[in-house]
Ligand SMILES: NC(=O)C1=CN([C@@H]2O[C@H](COP(=O)(O)OP(=O)(O)OC[C@H]3O[C@@H](n4cnc5c(N)ncnc54)[C@H](O)[C@@H]3O)[C@@H](O)[C@H]2O)C=CC1
């Protein structure tokens with residue numbers, strides 16, 4: 001029986017391995033992590049991450065051919081294929097701080113693999129890493145190998161949170177990069193055989209190592225660039241009276257452009273887009289390509305601009321001050337159908353409003369108060385380090401309350417900011433909400449989820465990203 005071990009039981013390691021176990025009953029899959037609480041949760045009824053469909057997959061395989069364990073060394077030493085899916089956050093200190101990928105966790109995993117291995121292994125990069133990381137990993141493994149053969153493969157993951165199970169069941173492509181040697185090709189084939197149990201052969205792409213590593217960074221950069229492009233257009237729409245939804249639709253009808261990923265928003269979030277673009281920028285700079293670096297930096301600059309623009313719009317509309325006003329924040333996760341808040345635009349928007357002394361009442365159906373308080377007090381980039389290395393008892397932000405109901409959050413509020421596109425926000429009784437709010441009552445829709453005309457009929461002043469402005473908002477000071 002082939003044995004797979006995956007180091008890192010996070011958003012990628014957990015769902016990916018659960019699906020491999022489900023689709024390949026003849027393979028034994030162990031997912032290991034240094035975080036005891038995460039592994040305990042994986043072995044319980046309350047999984048550590050919220051992902052539609054994940055519970056069912058885990059329940060079908062756990063204890064049969066899927067195991068979660070903290071006994072990292074045992075499972076690594078027994079495995080034929082070791083996936084490494086640990087954090088690769090942005091460096092916070094030293095050379096390349098604020099841009100380069102921090103490979104501390106990756107390197108320590110590689111050294112441990114070399115230490116405990118007693119048989120030949122295929123080591124698979126599942127984490128997103130800078131191009132050429134495989135070379136460094138290869139050196140660490142071979143210099144410590146005691147005669148054992150390691151083959152390094154790059155097999156980046158393209159799943160998106162909230163749709164992870166669907167994406168894993170039916171991926172657009174699986175990418176496997178390896179050495180162009182007979183041993184490398186054999187290793188590629190071994191991994192291909194795993195995926196081929198459910199993914200059609202023509203969707204399994206094989207490349208050299210560097211192309212696979214770079215394709216992952218490139219794919220995320222292209223995706224984020226689309227959002228920054230449409231968000232840049234949203235500012236121009238507001239200035240001209242065009243409607244960004246209509247513009248996106250018209251643009252996306254061109255089959256060369258396509259309709260997906262063109263929703264204007266308060267900004268993209270998530271653990272990867274910004275991190276991976278910063279990483280790409282750093283690699284370009286290190287390779288003497290400042291113009292290319294500058295090009296990709298703009299994607300992040302526009303994203304920051306969009307979040308600032310939203311905050312400025314809120315403050316400017318409410319008579320240029322939100323000091324001591326209650327603002328309801330609906331949605332804190334970086335997108336719907338996940339409880340993940342890493343790099344969510346809600347953090348920047350909330351911090352911006354708190355900077356203007358607002359009082360915030362936050363509601364998100366999947367995010368806990370502890371997480372929100374942590375996020376609003378944590379330093380930049382700390383969020384992507386393993387949870388046990390993050391500050392344990394963050395100081396709480398006093399002007400923030402977290403409630404478990406949208407009606408409670410909006411009671412007595414002067415304004416509502418919708419920051420995540422949860423479906424339930426579309427079905428709220430806005431008349432009931434309006435009646436309990438201070439007047440004039442504002443809605444700032446950062447996701448274009450509510451029917452602005454209906455809300456205006458109720459009496460709200462409504463701002464929707466990239467849509468023609470309310471007369472009220474037009475008369476307010478210009479925002480930038
Ligand atoms: N979150 C996502 O949707 C996607 C993430 N990725 C990439 O996958 C990688 C992992 O991301 P996530 O799963 O989101 O991170 P995560 O933070 O959810 O999980 C990483 C896990 O690795 C564990 N870990 C760290 N060092 C370890 C070690 N030496 N031994 C054992 N366990 C260790 C941590 O405790 C943590 O539980 C990153 O490189 C990310 O860029 C790629 C595609 C999608």
Ligand SMILES: O=C(O)[C@H]1O[C@H](OP(=O)(O)OP(=O)(O)OC[C@H]2O[C@@H](n3ccc(=O)[nH]c3=O)[C@H](O)[C@@H]2O)[C@H](O)[C@@H](O)[C@@H]1O
Pocket residue numbers: 128157158159160161162220223227260261262263264265266267268269270271272273334335336
């Ligand atoms: O490497 C990764 O981590 C993953 O990053 C993204 O996945 P994810 O961040 O989970 O979610 P997305 O659906 O891409 O959304 C990212 C952000 O962009 C925003 N977004 C997305 C689409 C859109 O049209 N507009 C928009 O503002 C979302 O609200 C969210 O804040 C990619 O879509 C995945 O392919 C990739 O594997």
